[in-house]
Amino acid sequence: MSTANKNLPASPGPTAPPKNPNQHMRRNPPIAGEAEAIGKAQAGDGVAFATLYALHKRRVYSLCLRMLGNVAEAEDLTQEAFLQLHRKIGTFRGDSAFSTWLHRLAVNVVLMHLRKKGLPQVSLEETLEPSQQDGQRKDIGARDLTLSGSIDRVTLERAVENLPPGYRLVFVLHDVEGYEHNEIASMLDCSIGNSKSQLHKARMKLRDLLRSGQRAEPADL
Amino acid sequence: MDARKKENGSLSMSCAEFQERLPELFESGTDFSNDPHLAACENCSALVRDLRYIAQQAKLLLPIHDPSPAVWENIQSALKKEPSGA
Numbered sequence: 001m002s003t004a005n006k007n008l009p010a011s012p013g014p015t016a017p018p019k020n021p022n023q024h025m026r027r028n029p030p031i032a033g034e035a036e037a038i039g040k041a042q043a044g045d046g047v048a049f050a051t052l053y054a055l056h057k058r059r060v061y062s063l064c065l066r067m068l069g070n071v072a073e074a075e076d077l078t079q080e081a082f083l084q085l086h087r088k089i090g091t092f093r094g095d096s097a098f099s100t101w102l103h104r105l106a107v108n109v110v111l112m113h114l115r116k117k118g119l120p121q122v123s124l125e126e127t128l129e130p131s132q133q134d135g136q137r138k139d140i141g142a143r144d145l146t147l148s149g150s151i152d153r154v155t156l157e158r159a160v161e162n163l164p165p166g167y168r169l170v171f172v173l174h175d176v177e178g179y180e181h182n183e184i185a186s187m188l189d190c191s192i193g194n195s196k197s198q199l200h201k202a203r204m205k206l207r208d209l210l211r212s213g214q215r216a217e218p219a220d221l
Numbered sequence: 222m223d224a225r226k227k228e229n230g231s232l233s234m235s236c237a238e239f240q241e242r243l244p245e246l247f248e249s250g251t252d253f254s255n256d257p258h259l260a261a262c263e264n265c266s267a268l269v270r271d272l273r274y275i276a277q278q279a280k281l282l283l284p285i286h287d288p289s290p291a292v293w294e295n296i297q298s299a300l301k302k303e304p305s306g307a
Contacts, residue, residue: 046300053293061292062284078288079295086300147271156278175279181248200244203272210275 031055031099038098042090049089053082056099060106066172067110069161077113081106103177107187147210159209167202174199234258239265247272 040048060081065074173179181195239258259266
């Protein structure tokens, strides 16, 4: 059906304009020019497909990077996500926002990759029951430091990178990407309770990481 | 106030008990402002503040990273090899 492999431009064109930094981007409103590009890309227009890449590459790549914590893998899977987009764009019917649809596709690409690797982060029985020492312990008596107002974006990004993979997946999907627990449970084939529990453990672990980072030299985090 | 504390039963709740309930409290959107345990416990108050702060900051993690130009080049190359009209 698609012939978008023809007529592809040498450059994907300009990046999407920056979004309002106060707006969480997890459920994007339609982007100007996106609907037209979708229609044309569905008809096999390579330039339109390049426009969609330019509009969404940053968010898809950031999603992959945060889920995987590895630049090379994130780039590979960004590529795979857009190749799948090219194959499947004809099936997009507009029942949800295109960005939501695409990002779900990207999440599935990442999860499929992790399952193929056979790593424990997608064996949910294991993923959702990491060692008790991670994030599960209570925080009784540790009152020497609070975080509020003191964490910049870069520091938080680095702490997220240092989360155990299972925690990172749920934290990124819920707190960063804005998926609901029932959606995450469906994606990860686990219970909603497990998703909630894992998220809490992830936040607790992050707090530990951020606090220890504050105590140590910044470069040591 | 005392009646309220009796009602929710957390007047004598220990830190461990409170923290055991935290995931459920967070997910249910509980208003912590009148929680008697937090009113009396600086440590758990700090914990709740921090966890909220982390969740809030996470929402502000904008996608700022761009993939390298090689990604688009690879996509183009792969698409040229794919059969058209698939």
